Amino acid sequence: MAAPETPADVRRWFLAQVQALWPVAGGSVSLRKSPCVRPRCAACAAGEQHASYVLYARRRGRRVTRYVPDAIAAPLERAVQNGRTLHDLIVEAGERYLRALKAQRRG
Numbered sequence: 001m002a003a004p005e006t007p008a009d010v011r012r013w014f015l016a017q018v019q020a021l022w023p024v025a026g027g028s029v030s031l032r033k034s035p036c037v038r039p040r041c042a043a044c045a046a047g048e049q050h051a052s053y054v055l056y057a058r059r060r061g062r063r064v065t066r067y068v069p070d071a072i073a074a075p076l077e078r079a080v081q082n083g084r085t086l087h088d089l090i091v092e093a094g095e096r097y098l099r100a101l102k103a104q105r106r107g
């Protein structure tokens with residue numbers, strides 16, 4: 001059987017993975033419809049409004065909503081995907097770190 005991972009092994013693995021995950025973002029990118037500021041807009045008058053991307057996230061329990069220009073929506077979406085992968089990675093790192101500490105204790 002292979003030697004168990006040490007905490008240092010887990011750290012090395014984790015940092016290498018994280019390095020490849022930039023850029024990251026939390027939350028989600030969605031399309032929302034909202035009215036514009038123009039006084040007599042046909043689209044708003046017809047109830048169609050205007051579709052634009054927004055980033056929804058939570059920071060320390062507070063909801064964060066940010067306008068996202070169309071041209072930036074795709075790269076931001078990739079950052080959000082990386083953010084989800086990063087979260088999974090943290091969970092996996094925790095399990096491996098725990099296993100490494102247990103192996104260390106057993107000597």
Ligand SMILES: [Zn+2]
Binds near residue numbers: 050
């Ligand atoms: Zn409008």
